[in-house]
Amino acid sequence: MANDGNGCDHREWVLSALDEYEGRLTRYVRRILGDEEAARDAVQHAFLRLCDQSQTELNGRLAPWLYTVCRNKALDSLRLNGRHESLDGSQTHEIAGREPDPALAAEREDLGSWLRELVEALPTKLREVIDLWLDGFSYTEGAEITNRTPSHVRVVVHRAMTKLREHPRTRELLRDESSTEQCSQPSTM
Amino acid sequence: MSDKPNTANNDDQRAARLTACVLDELSSAERTEVEADLASVPGKRQAYEELTQIAEELQAGKWDDSSIERSSTLRTAVLERFSETDQTVELPKSRKTFSRRRWALVITISAALLLLAIPFQRTMVPERLANNIKNWLPTQAQPVPEDADVAYIMASPSEGQPVVLTKPEAEALATLTNAPIVNLRDREVSAELVEQVQEHLRQDLVTYGDGLCLSRAGGRRSVLGQYGSCPMPVAAGASDRAHRFERQRRCSKRVAASNLVFLLDVSGSMQDANKLLLKQAMKLLTDQLTENDRVTIVTYAGDAGLTLDTTNGESKETIHAAIDALNANGSTNGSAGIQLAYEKATGSFIKDGANRVILATDGDLNVSVTEDDDLVKLITDKAKSGVFLTVLGFGEGNLKDGKLEKLADNGNGMYAYIDSLREARKVLV
Incomplete structure (x- = not known):
């Protein structure tokens, strides 16, 4: 057992981490695995490991640590199921097949809900970095979690954002919003 | 504005700064550069604003995690883990057996997973x-x-x-x-x-x-x-x-030693600012060297000269002193310099190591580069023997990229353009 200091303090620390991160982590892993039960398993694995983890060693890096452990666990189970590809580089070509339904696209009247739709359709690799950023992680932390370099994360986030921005429906909605809100600034697109 | 989803690799790092800027992930120096771009590059400002809007929308629509049910099993599992720990603190003996048993379990499981994983890996064909x-x-x-x-x-x-x-x-x-x-x-x-x-x-x-x-x-x-x-x-x-x-x-520890021959342009055209940059860049690079590495400095101006004969990478003071003593004078005679540099590189050749001639210049090379040129032949021949040419173009503007690139291409090496210390660090360190 690597826990230092008082066992009671340590327990409180783990329990408060549980309160704070269980939901976020479950959602995060569920989005990788697409399966609630498997996600819960990975999260449980992470928290049980946290029980053996020294608080001082983590030194304020609790959230990235938890995400990293969860992600690795999730990747392990993907590998065991022979679905390892879903987080590797081969994703670019998948997006064509996972375009959001055009009928659905037309229904999304506001930019926000359309973007959420579109994020769901992003390849896992791109979606993941957006998720992490929305979860409040900096590029550096995101790099640590996804085992990349920060500059690579920077590029991947950029690709993801560019994909969102350049989708025809996004362009339409952006144009709509700018024409209703700022008539003085017509779009140049 | 590009509508191609797969933008070219070479633009990515640069382009990615825009998004990084929107998401507030830039150092202040880079931010300043991006802001300058925003003002001058057409379309950038609009892209910036659209990205900002998208980022805001995404932020606003963040998931509500409170809807995810907390798992009581997990809480129980954690609490159980702690009660186990508490018991083992009181009973050190049982703790020992427990942890040994646990280790045995962990090892068995990992071995099993490994065995399982091997056939899975084999059959896992990314068709x-x-x-x-x-x-x-x-x-x-x-x-x-x-x-x-x-x-x-x-x-x-x-x-x-x-x-x-x-x-x-x-x-x-x-x-x-x-x-x-x-x-x-x-x-x-x-x-x-x-x-x-x-x-x-x-x-x-x-x-x-x-x-x-x-x-x-x-x-x-x-x-x-x-x-x-x-x-x-x-x-x-x-x-x-x-x-x-x-x-x-990147040389990891597994990669063999480097044999670097710097071929430096110290002719009059090499301006003070560029020369300073060159000196700083070289120091950056030599600081990375170890005793297994070798450094030689050849300069060329009117005549090609040997400034620093092959020196052990550990002798940093000698190397730094030689770099500091560099002076600009005369006109450029690139050809003789390149020949001398290759001689030196061959002389201190490290088998299985990285043998490089690193040509640093502002591009005013007094040599003609054509396919049947002796110089190109020399470079091509030497590339076959394992001595590669790296060309670093220093300074802003006035750079004859084509000529330098051609040299590097023939020498099986690469060409990089260095106009700031930041760039130097990126390329060299």
Whole structure:
């Protein structure tokens, strides 16, 4: 057992981490695995490991640590199921097949809900970095979690954002919003 | 504005700064540069604003995690774990047996997982990727020219796009990473092979500037890599530059020693600011060297001269003193300098090491570079013997890129353009 200091303090620390991160982590892993039960398993694995983890060693890096452990666990189970590809580089070509339904696209009247739709359709690799950023992680932390370099994360986030921005429906909605809100600034697109 | 989803690698790092700026992930220096771009580059401002709007919308629509039920099983499991711990603190003996048992369990499980994983890995064939690569291969209408030197292919780390390498490049890369090479011509791209290559590249390559650069976590990067061009279309609309893959090699501890011969332009045209930059850049690089490395400095102005004879990489003071003592004078005689540099490089050749002639110049080289030129022949011959040429263009503007690039291409090396210390650090360290 690597826990230092008082066992009671340590327990409180783990329990408060549980309160704070269980939901976020479950959602995060569920989005990788697409399966609630498997996600819960990975999260449980992470928290049980946290029980053996020294608080001082983590030194304020609790959230990235938890995400990293969860992600690795999730990747392990993907590998065991022979679905390892879903987080590797081969994703670019998948997006064509996972375009959001055009009928659905037309229904999304506001930019926000359309973007959420579109994020769901992003390849896992791109979606993941957006998720992490929305979860409040900096590029550096995101790099640590996804085992990349920060500059690579920077590029991947950029690709993801560019994909969102350049989708025809996004362009339409952006144009709509700018024409209703700022008539003085017509779009140049 | 581009509507191509796969923008070229070489633009990515630069372009990515815009998004990074929107998401507030830039250092203040980079932010200033981006802001200058916003003011001057048409369309940038609009892109910036749209990205900001998208980021805000995403932020606003963040998931509500409170809807995810807390698992009581998990809480119980954690509490149980702690009660186990408490007991074991009270009973040290049982703790010992418990932890030993636990370790045995962990080892058994990992061994089992490993055994399970092996057949899974084997059967796990990323057919789609293999198909993508096959599809990407030139069609009947566009056969690979027999004399094209593009013969090898690797999958790129980030986007699953194949990277086309020339044969020497592929071989160089393969020796560095132990990555398998897939021959483009025989068209038998086996899925396993692709996956192996991908796995290797995923770990070893990151995109940088014009292309790819090898990196190893914790490893030091000192030697510059190969450069080649691809005569075939990679993606519709991709610029010619996109076909050019610059590879930088980071020396990890496993990589053998470096034998570096600096060939420095100290002619009058090398301006003070550039010279200072050159000195700083060289110090950055020499600081990375160890006792296994060798450094030689050859200068050329009116006459080619030996400023620092081959020196052990550990003797940093000697090297720094030689760098500090560099003075600009005379006109440029590049040809003689290059010859002397190659002589020195051959003299201190390190077998299996990185043997480089690093030419640093502002581009005012008094040599003509043509295919049948003696100089090019020399460089090409020496490249075969394992001494590669790296060309660093220093300074802003006035740079005869074409000539330098041609030299580097012939020397199986790479060309980089350095206009700031930041750039120098990126390329050299």
